[in-house]
Structures are given as C-alpha cells and as structure tokens.
Amino acid sequence: RMKRQAISAEPTAIDPSQLTDVTLKSYDKNKESSELIQRALMDNDFMKHLEHGQILTIMDCMHPTSLTKGCCVIQEGDDGSTVYVLEEGMVEVTKQGKKLCTIGPAKVFGELAILYNCTRTATVTALTDIKLWAIDRQGFQTIMMRTGLIKHSQYMDFLRSVPSFQSLPEDILSKLADVLEETHYSDCDYIIRQGATGDTFFIISEGQVKVSQQDSPGDEQVIVKTLTKGDWFGEQALKGEDVRTASVTAVGDVTCLVIDRELFKQLIGGLDDVNNKQYDSDEVKANVQAEADFFSRVS
Numbered sequence: 001r002m003k004r005q006a007i008s009a010e011p012t013a014i015d016p017s018q019l020t021d022v023t024l025k026s027y028d029k030n031k032e033s034s035e036l037i038q039r040a041l042m043d044n045d046f047m048k049h050l051e052h053g054q055i056l057t058i059m060d061c062m063h064p065t066s067l068t069k070g071c072c073v074i075q076e077g078d079d080g081s082t083v084y085v086l087e088e089g090m091v092e093v094t095k096q097g098k099k100l101c102t103i104g105p106a107k108v109f110g111e112l113a114i115l116y117n118c119t120r121t122a123t124v125t126a127l128t129d130i131k132l133w134a135i136d137r138q139g140f141q142t143i144m145m146r147t148g149l150i151k152h153s154q155y156m157d158f159l160r161s162v163p164s165f166q167s168l169p170e171d172i173l174s175k176l177a178d179v180l181e182e183t184h185y186s187d188c189d190y191i192i193r194q195g196a197t198g199d200t201f202f203i204i205s206e207g208q209v210k211v212s213q214q215d216s217p218g219d220e221q222v223i224v225k226t227l228t229k230g231d232w233f234g235e236q237a238l239k240g241e242d243v244r245t246a247s248v249t250a251v252g253d254v255t256c257l258v259i260d261r262e263l264f265k266q267l268i269g270g271l272d273d274v275n276n277k278q279y280d281s282d283e284v285k286a287n288v289q290a291e292a293d294f295f296s297r298v299s
C-alpha cells in the first residue's frame, strides 16, 4: 500500500490556494487515444498508484502535439514544464550523451521533473516523427493536489461524524485526515484475523463487516457483531495490544480508513484521552461508551 501523501506531487511545493483558481481545460480525444493514455499512466511506476479519477482527469486534460524526427523534446538540465504520453513513434532517452533507452507508444515521459520539482533528468529526442499528448505542470499539479484537497475535506467530514472523534480539535482531525489510508475489501475478505498481530485501527467509511471469534482453533466462528459505516474496529491495537482478539471480514464491498498505532499515538496520545474528553451531549457520550463497551467485550 502506498501512503496517500506520497502520491501527491510534492504538496509542500505547491500553494493550494493558487490551485483552486486554475481552470482545467479538457481536450476531446477518441476512444483509442483515451485508452492509450490511461494505459500509459497506469503503466508508469510513479503514477500507477494514483486514484482512477486522477488518471481520468489527467487523460482528459492532455492536449495533442507532434514533432518531427530529430527534434529534442526534453533537454537534460532544463526546468521542466510538461508531462508527455507518446502515442506514435519512438523517442530516445540519453543522459550526459549516453543512451539510456528508447521509448515507444503508450509510455509516459517527462514526469520526473514535474513530480519531484527537479530539473530534467535526461534528454529525450524524437527518433521518428512523433505524436504526443501533453499536460503542463500547473494542470498536472492541480489534478494531483485538488483531488488530495477534496479527499482531505471528505475525510474531515467523515471523522467528525464518528462520535468518538467529535470532540477532537480541528487541527488534530486535520492531521488524522492527512495520515489516513483508504483500503478496499471485497466480500468475505479478512480485514483482521483473530490471533494475528496488528497495529492498525480501522474506521468503516463504506459497507459492512462481520466481527467473529473462535474460542480455540477448530472451533466454530461465532459472529459477535456486525459493524457499518462510521463504526470502528481494531482499536485494541491502538492501546498497545498486538494480538487481534477477533476476526473481521467484509460483507460485500467495504472501504476502510486505516490509521496505525504510532501515528495515532503521536496525534492523540491513546484512545483513553479521547474517552476522557468532555462531550457536547449525552447522546455522543452514550455512543462513545457503547463503543468502548463493545471493544472491552471483544477483547
């Protein structure tokens, strides 16, 4: 799994307030080109972990361009401003005069300088007449960043709806939203296995899970509880218990937001602190208590 932060293109180098004003322009393309661009993006080591929506938006915003044989597409050492997907023809990649490789259709190049805010790491020259799709730095970074911002605000809303998090200060919620990882499961997938070690805590953001326990190996699994959206589990791990006290399996498609113990401790200092907070209403307090009771039963 790749951390969500890691796929945002150098978020610290971008001022988010500038990005909300950027209008993304989309360019029509036929089915073949759309598919080729998507394939290229998904084949690239640095982009394959992007969300599907980001891949589609990048594809949508790429504009066509072409160059003739012998042209220099990218010059090593320059400030880069464009990411390319090659549609037709061949290019050669060289570094300090040495040939690194040739690249054919359905490949991304020119991504490194944009992703890492560095100068062009190599020279790229057209070996034939070439057709390219291109996206500029600003559009590319906007897509990377804007999705991140939207996700962040969705996570914040979601965390606020979880009773035990309601009393947390805004800045802590925001940090939690930063470090969350989204994970997806299909029907019957084990999310947690009883007896296994683990240091992660899960909040269900979509779907349903079954919590079950087994007295001893070979015994029947007894379903203890079903949990749904907004419920959490794996909480014992946050208190320092490594061994999972129950199994949790997905019922249908499930999305969880996952936090690991170290990050959680750093941010909140243990769940007890959450439970000791003053709650706004008796209802919230009762919900929190119910969750705490549930987890003490499971343990």
Ligand code: CMP
Pocket: 074, 080, 093, 100, 101, 108, 109, 110, 111, 112, 113, 114, 119, 120, 121, 122, 123, 124
């Ligand atoms: P960038 O540094 O932006 O511009 C030059 C591009 O050449 C670079 O991004 C990569 O897309 C590509 N490139 C650099 N090094 C290699 C390599 N060793 N193999 C293949 N492609 C490379």
